[in-house]
Amino acid sequence: MVIKKVSIIGLGALGILFGNQLAKKLPRTDLRIIADQDRIQRYKEDGVFCNGERCDFNYVMPQEVCEPADLLIIAVKFNGLDDAIQAVKQHVGEKTIILSLLNGITSEEIIGEAYGRDKILYCVAQGMDAVKVENQLTYDHIGMICFGGNETEKVNILAEFFEQVEIPYEVDPDMLKRLWGKFMLNVGVNQTVAVFESNYGAVQLEGPARTMMISAMREVMSLSEKVGVRLSEEDLVYWLKVLGTLSPDGKPSMAQDVEARRFSEVELFSGTVVKLGKRYNVPTPVNQVLYQQIKLTESQYTME
Incomplete structure (x- = not known):
């Protein structure tokens, strides 16, 4: 398996930070930002900016039928997790790898109960100093994504993908x-x-x-x-x-x-x-x- 199609839900600081990096490296239609109609309209009218640069994102609504994502990144706030789990249904397939960028120690378990523990790789985003004010994100350090788990094949696939799209990462056996x-x-x-x-x-x-x-x-x-x-x-x-x-x-x-x-x-x-x-x-x-x-x-x- 090779990661080609990526879906992200949540355009907070981390969603914009990594979404912008992925948008520079992937064909536009291969990166999908999942959002409801009102949010999409606001994003298109007001723009979403990363270090002063407008992000050219491809937005899709939750109900749109689509090919499942190879990688699904959940980057909402914890109080939006339940809604997000429902919103990403069209994007989860048999081989989808799911990463949760949420804070705390419980989101992986909650997502795993909905879509299967085998799809989850434990993940921590660290070292970034991103600040989001309204639709503007600024940062000096992109930080890195640390991940790992028992699914060795998935870990290797994700590491290879992050190399390709130039996202700093670290594989940790004790996630x-x-x-x-x-x-x-x-x-x-x-x-x-x-x-x-x-x-x-x-x-x-x-x-x-x-x-x-x-x-x-x-x-x-x-x-x-x-x-x-x-x-x-x-x-x-x-x-x-x-x-x-x-x-x-x-x-x-x-x-x-x-x-x-x-x-x-x-x-x-x-x-x-x-x-x-x-x-x-x-x-x-x-x-x-x-x-x-x-x-x-x-x-x-x-x-x-």
Whole structure:
């Protein structure tokens, strides 16, 4: 099998980032952006821009009958996952490889229940500093996609494809640990930057924000022991180094959501940590504070 047809659902930061790169390398009709009619109309009228360049995307509606994708990339927010799973039905065939670029540690399981675990390759997008404001995406570092799994043939097919389209990647034989490591980073950096109304620079330097971020990450480390993943100090250092490569002026997705007065993925981060803490009797005081502060901020959206 060779990957020729690619479908993407979700034009947030990662959907635009990797969609734009794929659009430069694939025939226009071989890359399909799945969206409803209203979104497509808005995308066509207002445009979608990546580093100032208008993206020439091929849009298709969910109900359109089409040839299944060889690679399906799901890049929606977690609260849009259920709708996305329904919307991609026409694009999933027997041999389709599915990648989830969602944050958190649960999306692969949810997608796998709908379309089969054998189609999923565990995946983490890391190292990018993309910032999306309305229809404009800007970034300095494209980052990379890390993936792996037991389906060796699919892993090799995807690696060959990423070589072809020049998307940086890394194959990791221990993707569950990588997934939890990225979750640990997101729990710390996304929420802390949002609460401090700052940027990556605020957590790259010593100070109250960085202290809070690392404390939140350590709570995830404690939980990882309970589920058999066992994140270590070495993993903490690794992800802090990843954070250190990002543009200080950049902002994670949750901070961008709060700034734009959109409801965030807080349930995916501290919401998940607090629930797991209760299940495994692990204290999570820092994540409880972060959860409460972000929920308080969001409660004020409807009051003004």
